[in-house]
Amino acid sequence: MIFFQYRAVLTRFALLVLSSVGLSLFTSHVFAAPVQGYVMLVQMTPAVCLLDTQKSKKRKCLEGYSLNIAGLFPETSESECKTASSAALSPLQAKVVARVMPDENARVQLWSAIGGCVPMNASQYFRTVINYAERLKVPAELTSPETRPMHIANLRLRFLRLNPTLPVNAIKFNCSVSHGTPILTEVKLCYKNNGQYKQCPATVETNCPVSFIIKGSY
Template identity: 60%
Template sequence: MSNLILKKFSSPYWQLKSFILLALWMICGETFAADAQLQGYVMQIQMTPAVCSMDQSSAKQRKCMEGYSLTITGLLPEVRPGTNCRTNSSANLSPIQTKVIAKVMPDESGRSQLWHEVGGCVPMNASQYFRTVISYAEKLKVPSDLTGYENKVVDQAKLRAQFLRLNPSLPSQGIRFSCQNRQEPAVLTEVKVCYHVNGHYKQCSSRVVANCPNDILIKSSY
């Protein structure tokens, strides 16, 4: 019996099958390794009126033409620097899910590009990933100052305090503000919120940068 098994596994067929199994194991091993490196997520929330007014190349995008006040540009996996997160897997969504995700991410080409850039480092498919984006977006409460109809200068510390009051489980350093500083006052362009892998808020790592001064302008009109 032992000789028969040895002969069977030494045949060309079994050599080829063993090679295929080894290749699949290596591919899966790389995927699991990428998953194991996942330390959390950073959700990027764009201040759409500010970006649309400063970037003429985006003026004809849906988010600008339809007057979105906030859009999500990404839910980025936190992995080891230099990790290749690209994927060739499909970014196609069902019509219903497309309609839902368009409420916060209206640019279809942007969604597809995002998925292909980060999909290799998240333990889910595109449908699950964008469902997670919606879940995080629905959970997060944003201050009314970010969605008003008039430009407003606010103190960064007060804006942070508003976020913390609306989201009690959000740590003080679980949020970062990014600004365009080429004018006075600086214009708020992006809010970043940090999450554990399980979706709970966490303190942002030092790699999640912030560059806003004390006084920042929230541009709420196009």
């Protein structure tokens, strides 16, 4: 899974070790640098499944998801964010998370890759993902069974109208090209640590052209 490392000049944290007494919800982490915000990556599932044959047999493709969350990635100066801490969730929480992150293996790999750079345990992290996903209102064009052309300015405007607190520079779009046609594959949203939207850092870019295709759900 692709994930993003964001660079900044930051001070370093000391080693944080939490005991199990009274803190059983937490797992010990090493936080070398503070998190300056987060980027949530929303995948256009039909497009991703069409373009990547290796993913076509995953649950999100086989069960016809129109969108899924690829991750909530920390904005940090750290180049290494791996963790050996558990990604295990309660059965109830795992069921809730599966609504937006249907592939359990992808969830485990995500936590293993970025868990060392977030000041939360796995349960808290995935609860945050759910909170952000539930708050975001998505234009109907992204969940429609119809494949259609879209102008980038029009799609951005639809997001802004549905989410009044979303600044214009807090959302970015990524496309991939198939047979000469650009197809929307990702929407990225940038957050402050408190969950409010913020201007995306320069490392989060839009690579979509003025017009592209939104692949319909199936």
